[in-house]
Amino acid sequence: MATDHPEPAAPPVGPFIFRILDTKSQEPQAAHAQSTFYRNLDEALDLRRSSSNFYSVVENTWDADGITDFYSGDMLGLGKSDVRRAEFLAELGRFPDFTVGPTGARVIDGTYSYLKKSELEIASFHGAEHGMLMSSAFEANVAVWTAVPRPGDVILYDALVHASTREGIKQSLAIDKVEFPHNSVDGFRRVLGDIFASNRLVREAKRTVLVAVESIYSMDGDVCPLQELLEVADEFSRGQGNVQFVVDEAHSLGVIGPKGAGLVCELGLQKEIAIVVHSYGKALGAVGGFVLASTSIRDMMANFARSIIYSTSPSFPFVAAIKSGYKLLRDGHTEEAQERIQHLVRFFFETLTSHSVWPAAQQMGLLLVPLAKDWEERPFLTHIIPIFTRQKYNWWLFFHILDSNFCTFPMEHPIVPLGQRRIRAVLHAYNTEDEVRKFVNAIFTWVEEMVSIENGSSEYAVPHAARRVYAWMAQEKLTGFGKP
Incomplete structure (x- = not known):
């Protein structure tokens, strides 16, 4: 099976492009080139880069147009709320001195x-x-x-x-x-x-x-x-x-x-x-x-x-x-948002578990969502949803989700234990049912593509979104992130 693709190469959207670019070993600055101190620091950073676990300090883009935020910690939406901002300014105004x-x-x-x-x-x-x-x-x-x-x-x-x-x-x-x-x-x-x-x-x-x-x-x-x-x-x-x-x-x-x-x-x-x-x-x-x-x-x-x-x-x-x-x-201003999160999480699990591909995805080990088990019986649900696939496919699932304009995050060791990498999604009060539905459909689109790859009916060994990213990485002379 082929691993290339005739379509143009494409870098991942959002700040993740900088994380991948930063995995390239950096040329030491002239003033530091002969310094033992900086050489040792660079060696430690290069080791982190080689494991695809290098973190870059870059501006987020999960609130950009066209990107759906299933990642940030702003669960209730207060961080971007006009009411929240007004209340803060009013509190400052009560104590002008x-x-x-x-x-x-x-x-x-x-x-x-x-x-x-x-x-x-x-x-x-x-x-x-x-x-x-x-x-x-x-x-x-x-x-x-x-x-x-x-x-x-x-x-x-x-x-x-x-x-x-x-x-x-x-x-x-x-x-x-x-x-x-x-x-x-x-x-x-x-x-x-x-x-x-x-x-x-x-x-x-x-x-x-x-x-x-x-x-x-x-x-x-x-x-x-x-x-x-x-x-x-x-x-x-x-x-x-x-x-x-x-x-x-x-x-x-x-x-x-x-x-x-x-x-x-x-x-x-x-x-x-x-x-x-x-x-x-x-x-x-x-x-x-x-x-x-x-x-x-x-x-x-x-x-x-x-x-x-x-x-x-x-x-x-x-x-x-x-x-x-x-x-x-x-004052109860956030109670509606609190209830909204419960509704959206229930909607997520209902949409996920009722999908026609869900049983096969679990049976083949292509998709595991632990919190989906007995979700109807829990008195309340949480907004954090870990999504697992086979460990070697984690980056491929992430690239597909990102290519579908959903911002999640791939959790790797040492943030999670070895062998337990996953995609972490967070639902917010400002997300919509339509966004949740499209997110679930995007996941199953990837699952169906992987089924085709695994049963040999696809001409490719790597799914579509990952092929585009890896083609771009090849142009940039980059490796890692599940790249064959």
Whole structure:
């Protein structure tokens, strides 16, 4: 079978063209050519380029004309909302004499009145005693795990927790750090039982097991069985309080729960969870992270989290952007968008699973969408949808989706575990049924093309979109990305 194509070569649309172009080894600049320092840096970058995992810092184009956004984190559409912008400007207008920059370090003289009141309002919205605002959810997770665990405590974490949680755990004072199988209640029970059996201090409630989970997992889109995990913890703890949970809600704020308050509030577990971390760089249309916790935990972070102690406080405009976003949540402005996401995700799964090619695509291993299983039975659905094909075909599926003017992203190691590359799609309140339908049809068009290739009825060994990209790559003297 042929691998070329008579049609003109075509680079992929959007910023991905720069990612491919940047895989070409760069000529060292003259001033750096003989420098050991820069030579070593270039060697490390070239190694990353050779694995097709090189990331380029380029302007996004998912909001360009003709491109449908199934990728960005702006789930509710607040990031581009005129109402959101107006509320932010109105919040600034209520305090015309605000200071643009922060006044100082948080633990010295940086906690000004507006910041303190905003933190209490946010904590109240989520049903928490107190909280602390930080520059990012990454910083928030690192602060929690470097400040809260005490020597002798044990950290028990889900296998798929975020890199920020892992970074914090790595720096933690806890010596024992144990993983349990992702979202497995039975696996959690087994590992927790092993900890209680082997650790006398935990068993006697002199030390604590701190459990790290996420409400919605960023790469798999599945929901933590939080209620079930708490019940297992109670079996061992027996009311002694020596098993406590830290829940990262980065992908649930605005999407699930009453007025978008998140999974913990959806399940009514505010009094059962010690720490909750929220992120504002996605649905809220702002930036920053927040730790919901007791006053004692807040004070632990202020005294033991170096990222807080040695950083300046958030500025007034930074806080105002977050507070104005919460006003929209609190006033119910986002509830329609929240319901819209649920409708569109259900429509996606209905359209996907009712397609005539769906059974054959699964049977042949050309298409796997784990969240499509029993989707009708779940009380709520998530906006993150991982789409799998055979590992060697992942780039081909991505190029076809991109060629059909849908912006998704191919997730590769080290973002996902080895052997688990996938396409990650995100549905937003501003997407339409027609866009979802066309997206599903584009996927099945690719599946049908691959069936023809695999059964020998096609004259080509590589699908149409990938052939065009690879022809362009050949002109540019580029390799990788599944290129034969």
